[in-house]
Amino acid sequence: MIRNKTLSKTYKLFTLRTQESIRNGYRDYATPQGAKPFESIPGLSSLPIIGPLHHFIPVIGSFGKEDLFDVVGVLHKRFGPIVKMEGVLARANMVFLFEPEHIDQVYRAQEVNPLRPGFETLEYFREVIKKGSLDGIYGLMTAQGEKWRDFRTKVNPALLKIKLVKVYAPALDEIAHDIVERIKKIKDETTYLETNFVNEINKWSLESVAFVALGSRMGCITDELTEDHPARKLMQCGKDIIETAFSIEFLPNPWKYISTPGYRKIMRTYETQWEISRQYIDAARKRIEQRGHDIPEEDKSIVEKLLAIDERVAILMGNEMLMAGIDTVAFTATNMLYQLAVNPEKQQKLREEIRSDVPHKRYMRACLKEALRLWHVVPSNLRRTDRDHVVGGYHIPPGVDVVAPNEYLSKLEKYYPRGKEYIPERWLVDKTDPLYYGNAPPMITLPFGFGIRSCIGRRIAEIEIELFMKRMIDTFEISWEGPPIKVVNKLTNAFVPPYNFRFKMAK
Numbered sequence: 318m319i320r321n322k323t324l325s326k327t328y329k330l331f332t333l334r335t336q337e338s339i340r341n342g343y344r345d346y347a348t349p350q351g352a353k354p355f356e357s358i359p360g361l362s363s364l365p366i367i368g369p370l371h372h373f374i375p376v377i378g379s380f381g382k383e384d385l386f387d388v389v390g391v392l393h394k395r396f397g398p399i400v401k402m403e404g405v406l407a408r409a410n411m412v413f414l415f416e417p418e419h420i421d422q423v424y425r426a427q428e429v430n431p432l433r434p435g436f437e438t439l440e441y442f443r444e445v446i447k448k449g450s451l452d453g454i455y456g457l458m459t460a461q462g463e464k465w466r467d468f469r470t471k472v473n474p475a476l477l478k479i480k481l482v483k484v485y486a487p488a489l490d491e492i493a494h495d496i497v498e499r500i501k502k503i504k505d506e507t508t509y510l511e512t513n514f515v516n517e518i519n520k521w522s523l524e525s526v527a528f529v530a531l532g533s534r535m536g537c538i539t540d541e542l543t544e545d546h547p548a549r550k551l552m553q554c555g556k557d558i559i560e561t562a563f564s565i566e567f568l569p570n571p572w573k574y575i576s577t578p579g580y581r582k583i584m585r586t587y588e589t590q591w592e593i594s595r596q597y598i599d600a601a602r603k604r605i606e607q608r609g610h611d612i613p614e615e616d617k618s619i620v621e622k623l624l625a626i627d628e629r630v631a632i633l634m635g636n637e638m639l640m641a642g643i644d645t646v647a648f649t650a651t652n653m654l655y656q657l658a659v660n661p662e663k664q665q666k667l668r669e670e671i672r673s674d675v676p677h678k679r680y681m682r683a684c685l686k687e688a689l690r691l692w693h694v695v696p697s698n699l700r701r702t703d704r705d706h707v708v709g710g711y712h713i714p715p716g717v718d719v720v721a722p723n724e725y726l727s728k729l730e731k732y733y734p735r736g737k738e739y740i741p742e743r744w745l746v747d748k749t750d751p752l753y754y755g756n757a758p759p760m761i762t763l764p765f766g767f768g769i770r771s772c773i774g775r776r777i778a779e780i781e782i783e784l785f786m787k788r789m790i791d792t793f794e795i796s797w798e799g800p801p802i803k804v805v806n807k808l809t810n811a812f813v814p815p816y817n818f819r820f821k822m823a824k
């Protein structure tokens with residue numbers, strides 16, 4: 318079915334407005350004299366229209382089966398510290414930077430206007446389909462320039478200034494308790510867990526983030542959720558958004574011009590997720606009204622603080638938390654469980670810390686940091702330039718996507734000795750120890766991104782994971798049987814089954 322003219326026209330307008338918002342941040346800096354031209358940056362050769370895509374075609378291409386991680390390594394080795402990849406099918410040109418001081422130079426200059434393009438279908442849903450109901454409210458994941466700054470300034474105090482531990486630790490700990498009880502029940506169903514472990518962990522991460530985002534327990538942690546249960550629908554939405562967005566936004570797809578099945582599916586999914594969030598936020602608003610009295614600011618939940626700004630802000634932010642806070646947290650928790658399962662002595666050391674009465678759980682923190690160093694959820698960070706840069710002698714003009722391959726860099730021996738090993742101690746030893754994490758420049762390991770546009774859910778994620786790990790490691794001795802776990806990269810990292818975890822009650 319061809320999208321009608323009005324839709325295509327609307328999309329054109331939408332694209333123009335988006336580009337305008339990117340230009341808005343642009344200051345007209347002259348290109349400094351003496352810089353080598355952008356075209357001369359080393360990189361893959363390009364063909365008309367398909368750009369460098371032929372390098373990735375099996376047999377004739379030079380990349381064949383590698384995943385994104387290997388591709389980055391090959392680019393680095395073949396072309397050096399600055400590598401260009403020309404835009405494919407109307408995408409922006411990309412430059413990969415492998416030197417921390419180059420990343421620092423560009424990312425710091427972009428802090429004035431940190432542009433991070435992506436999620437075009439979600440942007441279309443919000444700015445075109447929901448235009449009537451959302452005018453003036455843009456969200457964080459999709460907005461750029463002033464629109465992003467305006468929204469982030471509104472929501473930052475609600476999410477960052479709150480005493481998260483005080484307000485959320487009791488409920489998040491109860492959720493951690495529930496998932497541990499569930500794993501106790503199913504721990505010997507090895508065949509089921511080999512395939513479904515990720516679904517079980519997703520139930521926990523959805524239950525946790527939904528409590529923060531929507532203000533209620535959803536009731537996901539159970540054997541059976543009926544088809545029409547909101548939790549079941551939200552889980553399906555999360556899965557569909559990741560799969561469909563990857564296939565229609567990253568791989569070639571004409572959704573901007575014709576109504577493809579993928580386009581229709583993702584718009585339906587955004588609508589379902591929006592509607593469920595709206596209902597829960599509405600219920601939260603009614604509960605607050607029924608309470609009939611104000612409570613101290615420090616006891617207010619994120620939802621209550623957001624509702625005080627505007628109900629649409631609360632719904633939109635709730636939506637964003639559901640989109641950004643389920644798979645990221647589930648992946649990181651699974652990553653940490655895996656590293657501890659294959660490093661039993663580290664697991665035992667963590668158990669001892671958990672069972673001790675030391676007030677600060679420093680080893681727990683170190684275990685989490687080290688897991689994130691080895692596998693960032695988002696292996697590369699990205700900023701689109703809005704001005705001219707001269708980096709390593711080359712000119713990078715406005716409108717280029719500058720990629721910082723942080724996960725790849727975080728495994729290089731020159732920054733982290735024994736870089737491929739899981740050694741939480743490197744985050745605790747002092748400067749005199751060669752393992753000391755501080756020997757790596759700060760731009761190397763950025764699992765939560767950079768600067769004022771970095772992850773707004775970081776503290777929430779850390780609290781959820783720490784409470785979960787505390788109960789898991791205290792309750793179970795976890796091991797792994799068989800070959801190492803595999804990771805695929807589809808913009809974000811994901812594990813590939815089988816999940817060969819084995820759970821025994823810990824002594």
Ligand code: HEM
Nearest residue numbers: 457638641642645646649694765766767770771772774778
């Ligand atoms: C371990 C778990 C998580 C990781 C590793 C992670 C990582 C990231 C990264 C790398 C970014 C991009 C930052 C940048 O461009 O500089 C980001 C952005 C974001 N994250 Fe997270 N995240 C996690 C959990 C969460 C959670 C639990 C939430 C919500 C409660 C959340 C909400 C967001 C939002 C809304 C943004 C967009 C921020 C903006 O553009 O202003 N994330 N996250």
